Amino acid sequence: MPEERLGFRRHQSVLPGRLGHWLLVLIGLEAGVAVSISVPHLFGDEPWMVFDDSSWVLYLLALALIPVVLWAAWALVRQQQRERGEAFRMARLIDTMSTASREWLWATGPDGRFIFCSPACRDLTGYDSAELVGLHFSLVIAGDDLAAAVRDRVASESEDGSWSGLESVCRRKNGTTVVVEVSGSPLRDSAGNAVGFEGSARAVAPHVVAATKVRGRVEAMIADHALLTAFQPIRSLDSGSVIGAEALSRFLSSPGNSPEAWFAEAESVGLGLELEIAALETALSAARGVPPFVYVAFNVSPGLCLDPRLVQLLSGAGVPARRIVLEVTERHPVLDYGPLAAALSGLRRDGIGIAVDDAGAGFASMRHILQLKPDVIKLDRNIIAGIDSDLGQRALGAAMVGFATQIGAVLVAEGIETFQELEAAADLGMSAGQGFLLGRPTVRPEDWTSWREKPALKGRPWRANEAADG
Structure with missing residues (x-):
C-alpha cells in the first residue's frame, strides 16, 4: 500500500536509527576495552597492556561511561519502540479507513495512472483495486471534462492546487454511468514538485443529480x-x-x-x-x-x-x-x-x-x-x-x-x-x-x-x- 503517495507519512526514525547504530558500536568498543582490562586483574595478572598512573584515570573514565552509554541506548530503543508503535497504529488506522470507507480513495502518478485504489472502488466502478492499479484514470472518469473542470476550479478557488465537490461522470465496468463528486490535491515530493494526485470520489445521490440538472437548465435559460x-x-x-x-x-x-x-x-x-x-x-x-x-x-x-x-x-x-x-x-x-x-x-x-x-x-x-x-x-x-x-x-x-x-x-x-x-x-x-x-x-x-x-x-x-x- 503506497501510504506515502496517499499523503499518509509514517514516522520513520531515519536519523535516530543511524545514531543508534553507532551508539551500539561504541557500546561494544567500550565493553571490550573494559573487559580486556578488568578481567586480568581479577586473577592477579597484568592487563593486556602496561598502565602507568595516568592510564588508570582513563580506565576509570571508561568504566564510568558504560552506564551512561547503556542508559542512552535504552532510551533510544524505547523511543524507537514508541515510534514504531505509533507508526503501526497509524498504518492500521489508514488500512481501516481505506477498507471501511464508502468513499473511493485513489492516487495517481504523474502520468495519470492509478498507483493506489481503495476497496470502495469496486462498489463505485465495478472494478477491483488490483484491476485499476496501473491503468489510466480516464478508463473510469471522463478525462477531458474532468481535466478542464479541474483547471478552472484550481485557477479560481485554490492556491495549492487542490479541489473539492467537482462533479464528473464515472463509467462503470458494466458500461453504465454514474455521476460522482471528486475531490483531490497534488502529490508533491520533498522538493515540492507535483508527482501525481491523490483524492476521493463518491456517488452523488439521484435527487442531487436531478437538482443539478434542473439548475443547469434554468441557468442556461436565463443566460440565453x-x-x-x-x-x-x-x-x-x-x-x-x-x-x-x-x-x-x-x-x-x-x-x-x-x-x-x-x-x-x-x-x-x-x-x-x-x-x-x-x-x-x-x-x-x-x-x-x-x-x-x-x-x-x-x-x-x-x-x-x-x-x-x-x-x-x-x-x-x-x-x-x-x-x-x-x-x-x-x-x-x-x-x-x-x-x-x-x-x-x-x-x-x-x-x-x-x-x-x-x-x-x-x-x-x-x-x-x-x-x-x-x-x-x-x-x-x-x-x-x-x-x-x-x-x-x-x-x-x-x-x-x-x-x-x-x-x-x-x-x-x-x-x-x-x-x-x-x-x-x-x-x-x-x-x-x-x-x-x-x-x-x-x-x-x-x-x-x-x-x-x-x-x-x-x-x-x-x-x-x-x-x-x-
Missing part, C-alpha cells in the same frame, strides 16, 4: 434569454374593444415543459426570482410593440414586489407607468402583508396599477384583495366556467361585481370560452373579459397591431353593437 412573450387581449364587455393585454411567458423548450413547470423548477433550486426577472425583462421589451392605448398586465410574485430590482426594471422599461398593471400572483403565501402593501403603495404613486389574479379561487385570493385593495380584480376561471347555467356561480359573480364597484376596481372575467359565458358575465355587469373566445395569446406583433380595430364575433354580436343597431 430563451423565452418569448405572448399577449392575450382583455376586452371591454360593453364595447368589445381591446383595453388591455396580459403578458404570458413562453419558453423555447421541448414540448411538455409548461411555463408553470419552468417557474416551479426554478423555485425548487433557488432561482425563482432570477427567472421571474428574466421573464419580466423580456415582457417589458416586447410590450413596446403593443398599441399605446392598451394597458399591459405583468405577473409578479410577492417576492419580486419586494425586490428593489423591480423598480429599476419598470422605470427603464420604455413603457409609461400609467399603462402598466402588476398582477400579484399566489405562487407563495404572504405571511406579512405590511411590507408588500408598502412596496405596492410606492408603485401606485408612480401611476402603476395593481391587480389580484384568480379572485374567488380560495381564501388566499380574497385575503389578497382585502389587504392589497387592487385596482383590477380578475375572477378565476372556475367561477366563469358554466356561470350561465349555475345559480350559485351567478350569485357569487353578482356579489363580486358589487364588491368591485364598492372599492372602485375594474372586474375582469377570466377564461371566457363560450358565448353563453360571455353574455352571462356582461349581464351581471362585469367590466371586462379575457379568454379564448375573446382572443388567444399570440407572440405575433402584427396580431397586436390588429387590436386597433373593434372585432365582430361571428354568431353573437357585442352588446354595444346590439344597442347601436337597436
